[in-house]
Structures are given as C-alpha cells and as structure tokens.
Amino acid sequence: MKIIIPQGFKAGAVASGIKKREKLDLALIFSQVPSKAAAMFTTNNFPAAPVKVCREHLNKGRSQAVIVNSGNANSFTGQAGIKDARATAALLAANLGIKKEGVLVASTGIIGKRLPMDKIKAGVPLLVKGLSAAGIHKAARAIMTTDTFPKLAGAEFTCGGKKITVTGMTKGAGMIAPNMATMLCFIMTDARIESGALKAGLRAAVNASFNSITIDGCMSTNDMVLAMANGYAENPAIKAGSASFKKFQHALSSVCLLLAKMMVIDGEGATKFIEIKVKGARNDAQAKKAALAVANSNLVKTAIYGENPNWGRIVCAIGASGVEVKEETLKVKFSPLAKKDIFIEADLNIGKGEAVTYTSDLTPEYIKINAEYN
Amino acid sequence: MKIIIPQGFKAGAVASGIKKREKLDLALIFSQVPSKAAAMFTTNNFPAAPVKVCREHLNKGRSQAVIVNSGNANSFTGQAGIKDARATAALLAANLGIKKEGVLVASTGIIGKRLPMDKIKAGVPLLVKGLSAAGIHKAARAIMTTDTFPKLAGAEFTCGGKKITVTGMTKGAGMIAPNMATMLCFIMTDARIESGALKAGLRAAVNASFNSITIDGCMSTNDMVLAMANGYAENPAIKAGSASFKKFQHALSSVCLLLAKMMVIDGEGATKFIEIKVKGARNDAQAKKAALAVANSNLVKTAIYGENPNWGRIVCAIGASGVEVKEETLKVKFSPLAKKDIFIEADLNIGKGEAVTYTSDLTPEYIKINAEYN
Numbered sequence: 020m021k022i023i024i025p026q027g028f029k030a031g032a033v034a035s036g037i038k039k040r041e042k043l044d045l046a047l048i049f050s051q052v053p054s055k056a057a058a059m060f061t062t063n064n065f066p067a068a069p070v071k072v073c074r075e076h077l078n079k080g081r082s083q084a085v086i087v088n089s090g091n092a093n094s095f096t097g098q099a100g101i102k103d104a105r106a107t108a109a110l111l112a113a114n115l116g117i118k119k120e121g122v123l124v125a126s127t128g129i130i131g132k133r134l135p136m137d138k139i140k141a142g143v144p145l146l147v148k149g150l151s152a153a154g155i156h157k158a159a160r161a162i163m164t165t166d167t168f169p170k171l172a173g174a175e176f177t178c179g180g181k182k183i184t185v186t187g188m189t190k191g192a193g194m195i196a197p198n199m200a201t202m203l204c205f206i207m208t209d210a211r212i213e214s215g216a217l218k219a220g221l222r223a224a225v226n227a228s229f230n231s232i233t234i235d236g237c238m239s240t241n242d243m244v245l246a247m248a249n250g251y252a253e254n255p256a257i258k259a260g261s262a263s264f265k266k267f268q269h270a271l272s273s274v275c276l277l278l279a280k281m282m283v284i285d286g287e288g289a290t291k292f293i294e295i296k297v298k299g300a301r302n303d304a305q306a307k308k309a310a311l312a313v314a315n316s317n318l319v320k321t322a323i324y325g326e327n328p329n330w331g332r333i334v335c336a337i338g339a340s341g342v343e344v345k346e347e348t349l350k351v352k353f354s355p356l357a358k359k360d361i362f363i364e365a366d367l368n369i370g371k372g373e374a375v376t377y378t379s380d381l382t383p384e385y386i387k388i389n390a391e392y393n
Numbered sequence: 394m395k396i397i398i399p400q401g402f403k404a405g406a407v408a409s410g411i412k413k414r415e416k417l418d419l420a421l422i423f424s425q426v427p428s429k430a431a432a433m434f435t436t437n438n439f440p441a442a443p444v445k446v447c448r449e450h451l452n453k454g455r456s457q458a459v460i461v462n463s464g465n466a467n468s469f470t471g472q473a474g475i476k477d478a479r480a481t482a483a484l485l486a487a488n489l490g491i492k493k494e495g496v497l498v499a500s501t502g503i504i505g506k507r508l509p510m511d512k513i514k515a516g517v518p519l520l521v522k523g524l525s526a527a528g529i530h531k532a533a534r535a536i537m538t539t540d541t542f543p544k545l546a547g548a549e550f551t552c553g554g555k556k557i558t559v560t561g562m563t564k565g566a567g568m569i570a571p572n573m574a575t576m577l578c579f580i581m582t583d584a585r586i587e588s589g590a591l592k593a594g595l596r597a598a599v600n601a602s603f604n605s606i607t608i609d610g611c612m613s614t615n616d617m618v619l620a621m622a623n624g625y626a627e628n629p630a631i632k633a634g635s636a637s638f639k640k641f642q643h644a645l646s647s648v649c650l651l652l653a654k655m656m657v658i659d660g661e662g663a664t665k666f667i668e669i670k671v672k673g674a675r676n677d678a679q680a681k682k683a684a685l686a687v688a689n690s691n692l693v694k695t696a697i698y699g700e701n702p703n704w705g706r707i708v709c710a711i712g713a714s715g716v717e718v719k720e721e722t723l724k725v726k727f728s729p730l731a732k733k734d735i736f737i738e739a740d741l742n743i744g745k746g747e748a749v750t751y752t753s754d755l756t757p758e759y760i761k762i763n764a765e766y767n
C-alpha cells in the first residue's frame with residue numbers, strides 16, 4: 020500500500036546539523052487547521068523536557084504542528100531544557116503564523132546535553148518553507164536514530180460517504196536505548212472525531228501495539244505517541260461507541276500494530292521476530308503480564324537466537340512472572356526456530372484471559388550496538 | 394583463609410553418570426546429629442519437585458543430610474518428579490540409617506526430564522561410603538553447572554569460649570539459566586542456636602547477599618538456600634537479639650556475601666564486577682528497587698561491557714523503576730570503567746534509604762553460552 024498523508028496535512032525535514040554528516044534531524048508535521056489531539060507519554064519518572072512541554076500545550080487546546088529533532092533527547096537538562104523546548108515551539112509558531120500552544124515538540128537522542136538552539140533557529144525557516152504532502156517520507160527518515168529503515172503505515176475507511184485516511188510514522192529501534200533510541204510515534208488523520216473518542220481510540224490502539232512490544236525491557240525518558248485529527252474529511256463527527264468509531268478504531272489499531280511490528284523487526288541486532296501469545300489466563304491483564312515476562316527474558320531471547328528449542332526457559336519465565344498458574348494445566352508450543360518469524364503459544368488453561376506480545380531475539384549485535392555507541 | 398567444614402559435618406561427591414564424561418554430579422552433606430535447619434526457596438510459581446519435598450521435610454523436624462544432584466533440575470516433572478525426589482531421600486536415609494524426613498534434596502540442571510533413578514541408586518552407597526571432612530571441596534565441585542570454579546566461603550567467631558565455624562558452598566552461574574544453572578547454597582555451622590534465631594539470621598543474610606545480586610534478572614524454579622546448625626560447638630545456645638547473635642549474624646552474612654560475590658564474578662560471560670549503591674531514597678526498599686533496576690538494565694550492562702560512560706542509561710533505569718525521584722536532586726557517579734571492578738553510586742537526595750546490589754556486565758559470551766546450550 021502506498022502511504023499518503025491525510026488531507027490538510029503537510030510534512031518535511033531538514034538536516035540542521037544536530038546530527039553529524041548532514042543527516043536529516045529536524046522533522047515537521049503541520050495541519051492547515053487546528054486539530055484535535057490525543058497523546059500518551061512515557062511513565063518514566065524522569066520525563067524529558069519535550070514531554071513536559073507537550074503536556075502543557077495539549078492542556079491549552081488544539082494542536083497544529085509537531086516539530087521533532089533527532090540526535091539530542093533534551094532529557095536531564097533541567098529548567099534550561101524546558102526553556103529550550105518552549106523556545107523551539109515559539110520559534111516554529113512565529114514562522115508558521117500560529118499560536119505557540121498549537122506546537123508540540125519531541126526529541127530523541129543523547130541524554131543530558133542542551134539542544135543546539137542556534138542550529139534549530141537556522142533550521143526552522145527552511146523546514147517551514149519545505150513543507151509538502153510528499154514530505155512525510157523525508158520526515159519519517161529524519162526521526163530515525165539507530166533505525167535501519169523509515170517506518171510509515173496507513174489505513175483508510177469510509178464514514179458517511181467520505182474517505183478517511185489514518186497515517187502514522189514511528190521510530191525505534193531499541194524499545195529504548197535512552198542514549199540514542201526512543202519510541203516516538205506520530206499519527207495523522209483527516210477524520211472529524213470527538214475528543215473523547217480520539218483519546219479512547221488511541222489508548223486501545225497503543226495498548227495492543229506499542230505497549231505490547233519490547234526489545235530490551237527498558238523505558239525511555241522521551242517516549243510519546245501523538246494523534247492529530249484535523250476534520251478535513253468532513254465526515255459526520257465520529258462519536259465513541261458508534262459504528263463509525265469501530266471502523267476508526269480498526270484503522271488506527273492496524274496502523275499502530277503495523278508500526279509496532281516494524282519497530283520489533285528493526286530492533287537493535289534482531290535476527291528473529293517473535294510473537295508470544297498467552298491464553299487461558301485468569302484475565303487479560305495476567306495474560307499480558309506473563310507474555311511480557313516471556314518477551315523480556317534474556318534466556319528465552321538468547322535461546323531463540325541460538326534456535327535452541329528450550330521450553331524450560333519459557334515456563335520458567337511464566338512461573339517467575341507472578342501470575343496464577345498450575346503446572347498440571349500449562350501447555351506450551353512453538354513454531355520451528357530455524358525460521359525468521361517465531362510464534363510461541365502458552366495456554367495456562369485456567370481462565371479466558373488472552374494477550375499477544377511481540378519481541379526480537381537477543382544477539383551479539385545488540386551488545387555491539389549498545390556497548391560501542393557513544 | 395583455608396575453608397574447613399564445621400565440627401560434626403562430613404561431605405562428599407561422586408560421578409553417578411547424570412552428567413556426561415564422568416563429571417561429579419551427586420553431592421552429599423551429612424551431620425552426625427540431627428540439626429536445626431532454615432531455608433529460603435525460589436518464589437517462582439512453578440517450584441521444582443525437590444523444593445516441594447524440602448518444604449515437606451523441613452516441616453517434619455530436624456534435618457541431617459542434604460543430597461544434591463547437578464545435570465537435571467527435576468522441574469516440570471509432575472507427580473513422577475515428586476515421587477523421584479522422595480525416593481532419593483528414602484534411599485539415602487536407608488543408607489545412612491536415619492529418618493527419611495531428615496533428608497533434604499536439591500537439583501539443578503535441565504528442566505522437564507525425569508531423574509535417572511538407576512544412576513542415583515547406584516551412586517548413593519558410594520556417596521555415603523566416601524563421606525569425609527575434606528569431602529566438602531569435592532561436594533562444592535559436584536554442584537557446579539556452568540560455573541567455572543567451585544565456591545566455598547567460611548567464617549569463625551567465638552561464643553562462650555567456644556570456637557564456632559560457619560561454612561557455605563554455592564553455585565551460579567547465571568543468576569538463573571533455568572536450563573543449566575540455578576542458585577543453590579548450603580550453609581553448615583556447628584553453632585548451637587535457637588530455631589527462630591537461625592531463621593531470622595538466614596533471612597537477613599540472604600536479603601543482603603543472594604537477594605541483592607542479579608546476572609540476568611531471571612529466577613529459577615529450583616533456587617534454594619539451606620542452613621543447618623548441629624550444635625557441635627557446645628556454646629551457650631544463641632538467642633535472637635543477643636550479643637552472640639550479632640556475632641553469628643556477622644559471620645553468616647559475610648559468608649553469604651562472599652558467596653554471592655563469587656557468583657557474580659563467575660556470572661555467565663561476565664568481564665566486569667559491578668557494585669551499585671543507591672542512597673538518599675525514601676526508604677531502603679525503594680533504594681533496593683532502584684538499585685536492582687540499574688543492575689537489571691541490559692543497556693547499563695552493555696555500556697559497562699563497552700566501557701562507555703553512559704550515565705543517561707543509569708538515570709533512565711532509575712526513572713523507569715517507579716521509585717520516588719527528583720530530577721533536581723539526583724546525583725550519579727561511577728568509577729573508571731576500564732577496570733574490572735566497577736562502582737556506581739546514585740544519590741537520590743530525598744531520604745535516608747540505602748541499598749547495594751551486585752551484577753555483572755552483559756557480553757557476547759553470555760549470549761553464546763545461552764544460545765548454544767542444549
């Protein structure tokens with residue numbers, strides 16, 4: 020499927036010099052009208068400056084633009100970092116002729132260094148000048164850090180005779196390598212939708228996608244998922260719980276799941292894509308806890324890297340997760356390990372709870388990437 | 394310090410054929426009189442058969458012998474596995490002329506396979522015949538799996554004019570590689586001590602040692618720490634809270650900490666020994682939670698392997714641990730990473746809670762060991 024940007028959105032990117040060797044490092048997403056926005060942020064107790072400024076701006080009304088820099092996380096930069104994030108928003112707002120509260124900011128890269136504001140100041144006018152519908156592909160490249168390919172996904176549906184597009188971009192590539200990778204995701208849609216419905220839809224989509232994957236069990240200070248809905252499709256407004264909401268949820272969830280799977284495939288050093296299904300748990304939350312425990316087990320991940328059919332490590336991880344289990348009823352099966360896509364299923368056989376998580380294997384290359392990066 | 398076995402204890406080991414190539418795989422510790430015993434077990438929800446049988450026997454009175462096999466965990470073996478563990482205890486009891494409830498059993502090795510009872514039956518009489526004070530060194534070798542050296546530690550103190558010896562042995566070597574390594578520890582002392590004091594002493598010692606180390610964050614189905622006190626020293630009985638209890642606690646804690654550090658040094662693939670101190674937390678429990686989060690972070694461990702002074706990964710792990718923190722007050726420092734012993738200190742500067750944990754780095758060799766082992 021060809022990825023197109025939803026109506027009323029433009030995007031673009033420039034190489035501002037934050038990253039070395041003239042790599043794209045400043046991306047912009049712009050909606051021609053103020054949009055409804057919903058967001059989910061890292062639960063790390065040290066949220067980075069852009070996370071704090073996004074929360075502030077989202078509370079003040081509609082959003083119209085997102086500016087993202089890669090190469091510097093603006094994390095652990097104190098009050099100065101918050102000032103820099105606010106100044107970036109104000110600068111972009113002035114260039115776009117919009118209110119500064121309409122600008123959201125995101126950063127990914129090294130922790131503990133001030134943003135090079137001179138480079139951002141020089142880059143912003145060029146960024147605004149270069150905005151276009153096709154610019155989304157450039158923007159998806161600009162937000163990459165250790166990612167090896169840009170990650171875009173789209174879905175379409177109709178609502179009241181109008182075609183609605185949902186398009187997202189994300190970057191990995193360790194679930195977090197706080198120094199160099201962070202999970203960022205930006206979703207655009209031209210749907211007209213009520214705020215509550217957008218928020219509920221995003222929460223459900225993220226729960227089954229980005230909150231169901233893990234590369235290394237670490238959590239960044241900068242993670243965020245933003246969704247903007249600008250209403251350009253002029254469909255009858257989508258209300259939570261309606262038939263059209265179901266269609267919207269399906270489109271949004273499939274975009275998020277596609278992007279999440281791309282992040283796992285591009286996980287640092289990954290050679291295998293692993294899907295872990297736990298069923299028969301007391302409830303869905305327990306199933307997810309067990310599935311994440313398997314996904315985060317270094318011993319399971321190294322066994323799969325080695326194509327070593329070691330079911331003892333899977334049951335051991337489930338037992339250590341703390342969820343309700345019975346040795347007599349547990350059944351574990353997995354697909355042939357020589358393939359690239361691995362499917363593990365554990366049936367606890369005590370209830371109806373189910374969950375699926377996704378992860379990659381743990382390889383010498385992961386260690387090389389993370390040992391050497393400075 | 395030369396390691397000696399406490400008075401009234403003997404030990405030994407044989408190669409029974411559970412492991413290949415005539416390696417020692419069956420160890421025995423024997424006290425000439427029934428001993429007071431205390432134990433701590435894995436909290437994995439799938440405890441192995443020997444863990445269940447130990448719990449049963451400990452509830453029925455004093456203990457006089459511990460038989461340990463390596464090469465087979467007798468885990469996920471159902472009712473048949475429990476029968477095998479009980480049969481092992483009964484067989485040894487008959488050979489020693491003691492009650493079967495006086496025998497404790499421990500296993501480490503592959504999950505999901507029945508114990509080769511014919512080999513154990515053939516080995517037990519030889520094991521009993523070979524018992525000696527010097528046999529403790531052989532026993533420490535017999536409980537090894539991926540360990541590269543046997544782990545013994547001892548301490549002495551006086552109580553009421555009597556010399557008391559505390560001697561322990563342990564094996565690693567992943568904190569858990571459930572397939573091939575499990576944490577087992579056996580402590581002997583000739584102290585005369587009240588049961589409650591022995592239990593309290595063991596709990597405190599384990600909390601500050603084995604429960605403060607992590608190699609890979611995984612938890613085995615077979616982990617156990619046993620302490621036996623046979624009273625041979627004829628000291629006035631040690632009561633909890635007394636001055637002599639303090640001496641006992643000091644000796645027991647130092648033996649456990651030495652053994653725990655040896656396990657970290659011998660961690661699978663380890664090239665660095667890392668001590669992580671968190672202070673200034675709201676309380677000790679929060680300090681330990683934060684310190685373990687740093688110790689379990691793959692990103693911190695790979696950075697240290699790469700001698701990459703990446704403090705962002707340390708603060709990120711602390712922030713993700715969920716403990717109370719303030720960005721403004723956190724201070725992190727660490728020793729030069731080019732050395733083998735690394736010391737990390739994080740001062741949260743919000744309270745008086747402190748904890749120390751120990752771990753190793755994460756290396757390509759860890760992955761090799763765990764990818765290839767079958």
